[in-house]
Amino acid sequence: MSSDLLTTSLSILFQGLLLTLALSAASIVGGTLIGLLAAVMRAFGPMGAATVARLYTELFRGTPVLITLMFIYFGVSYFGYAIDVFAAGVVGLSVYQGAYIAEVFRSGIESVSKGQWEVSQILGLSKAQTFFSVILPQTGRIVLPPLVGQYLSLIKDTSIVSMIGMSELMHGGQAIVDRVGKPVEIYGLVAVLYFIVCFPISRWVRRHDRRRSVLS
Amino acid sequence: MSETIRTATQDAGPKPIINLARVSKSFGATQVLREINLDVKAGEVLVLIGASGSGKSTVLRIMSGLETADAGEVWVNDVPLHDARRAREIRGHVGMVFQQFNLFPHKTALGNVTLALIKARKMSPADARKRAMDTLDRVGLADRAAHYPSQLSGGQQQRVAIARALAVEPGIMFFDEATSALDPELVGEVTEVMRGLARDGMTMVVVTHEMGFARKTADRVVFMDKGVIAEQGAPEHIFVNPQNERTRQFLHRVLDH
Numbered sequence: 001m002s003s004d005l006l007t008t009s010l011s012i013l014f015q016g017l018l019l020t021l022a023l024s025a026a027s028i029v030g031g032t033l034i035g036l037l038a039a040v041m042r043a044f045g046p047m048g049a050a051t052v053a054r055l056y057t058e059l060f061r062g063t064p065v066l067i068t069l070m071f072i073y074f075g076v077s078y079f080g081y082a083i084d085v086f087a088a089g090v091v092g093l094s095v096y097q098g099a100y101i102a103e104v105f106r107s108g109i110e111s112v113s114k115g116q117w118e119v120s121q122i123l124g125l126s127k128a129q130t131f132f133s134v135i136l137p138q139t140g141r142i143v144l145p146p147l148v149g150q151y152l153s154l155i156k157d158t159s160i161v162s163m164i165g166m167s168e169l170m171h172g173g174q175a176i177v178d179r180v181g182k183p184v185e186i187y188g189l190v191a192v193l194y195f196i197v198c199f200p201i202s203r204w205v206r207r208h209d210r211r212r213s214v215l216s
Numbered sequence: 217m218s219e220t221i222r223t224a225t226q227d228a229g230p231k232p233i234i235n236l237a238r239v240s241k242s243f244g245a246t247q248v249l250r251e252i253n254l255d256v257k258a259g260e261v262l263v264l265i266g267a268s269g270s271g272k273s274t275v276l277r278i279m280s281g282l283e284t285a286d287a288g289e290v291w292v293n294d295v296p297l298h299d300a301r302r303a304r305e306i307r308g309h310v311g312m313v314f315q316q317f318n319l320f321p322h323k324t325a326l327g328n329v330t331l332a333l334i335k336a337r338k339m340s341p342a343d344a345r346k347r348a349m350d351t352l353d354r355v356g357l358a359d360r361a362a363h364y365p366s367q368l369s370g371g372q373q374q375r376v377a378i379a380r381a382l383a384v385e386p387g388i389m390f391f392d393e394a395t396s397a398l399d400p401e402l403v404g405e406v407t408e409v410m411r412g413l414a415r416d417g418m419t420m421v422v423v424t425h426e427m428g429f430a431r432k433t434a435d436r437v438v439f440m441d442k443g444v445i446a447e448q449g450a451p452e453h454i455f456v457n458p459q460n461e462r463t464r465q466f467l468h469r470v471l472d473h
Binding site for chain 2: 003113115116118119120121122123124125126129133138139141
């Protein structure tokens with residue numbers, strides 16, 4: 001590989017990595033908000049809202065993320081609107097991962113004893129105050145390890161967005177392989193880059209988890 | 217005209233702070249309360265005793281607004297708890313201490329007490345902190361303010377729970393088997409705090425298995441059996457000379473142990 005080609009290739013990978021990080025960050029925020037909303041609807045909402053939330057989680061847990069992305073990207077243009085591939089990726093990943101994140105939050109909310117709600121009610125806290133000041137902080141401790149696990153899976157799932165043509169890290173790798181070959185080296189390097197992003201996060205949770213078990 | 221009203225009020229005598237009239241409650245097919253009538257006067261210490269399943273905890277939960285009666289009227293602190301639209305007015309005006317403490321595990325003792333003051337009462341953090349320290353001091357735990365519940369003994373946790381309830385300055389305090397989850401040697405420090413409250417004139421409704429507390433501190437003891445009030449009266453009446461056969465059997469069982 002000439003040094004020129006190497007520079008171009010590294011630059012493509014670097015641009016791709018940045019886009020992967022941006023896509024991940026936006027989808028983590030979106031997925032968490034959707035997941036939290038669905039969990040709250042399912043746990044405390046009226047019958048209709050709870051059913052909608054349940055259908056939502058079951059639907060997206062039962063279909064591949066690629067189908068979700070395709071539906072959003074091509075579906076929107078089918079109805080005559082244009083959607084930019086980054087936006088389609090964020091919406092697709094958020095909606096898809098939100099279904100899993102909802103289940104993580106739901107199990108966390110349900111693990112907090114009913115007595116916490118009762119004492120808060122008697123003390124005069126509103127339902128919303130109880131949820132945000134009493135229940136949610138407690139679910140945080142239970143929910144954090146599986147939640148971060150879901151985030152890691154989301155970061156890796158961003159590679160699938162290359163299938164609808166977004167030039168993130170995976171797509172960058174493919175583009176280079178198409179031009180210069182050397183798939184083992186290039187995809188190996190791409191894998192290392194994903195690993196460099198995910199591993200510290202995974203390590204941090206494990207350390208955090210261990211410290212917590214020492215405390216309690 | 218205003219004079220007539222005043223006379224009418226005087227004729228009625230002091231209004232009870234709690235009034236249950238023909239209150240019934242079922243959970244599924246099980247009827248746990250059958251047309252209960254019960255008044256509690258301001259400043260009175262009422263102790264509910266009875267076997268488990270007799271309905272005493274349900275009475276307490278209805279009085280505190282945690283459960284709604286199926287039938288009958290429930291007035292607490294001038295709030296009609298049987299009226300779904302107004303029942304929530306009771307929140308923040310009564311205190312309840314639970315068997316399982318229900319402290320907020322993610323907050324320190326101080327944080328447990330200040331939370332409702334800041335969020336529900338809208339007190340400034342500084343004022344809330346001062347009030348919380350005063351209440352923690354009242355239960356003898358000012359020096360444990362920075363401790364988390366997991367760092368406190370069961371008796372200390374329950375005293376923090378009492379301080380948390382007292383800090384909102386409730387008109388009535390409910391105790392639902394407040395000492396049942398405690399190791400025997402820790403019961404005394406909690407009943408001591410409860411006695412202090414009774415001496416200070418707090419209106420209290422207490423569900424307990426501590427017959428010593430009932431005998432020494434209650435103004436009136438109510439014995440419940442199968443969803444009805446089987447017998448009630450002054451402690452010396454209930455414990456020395458019970459009239460009802462089931463009261464006698466119950467006391468024989470619990471005092472024998």
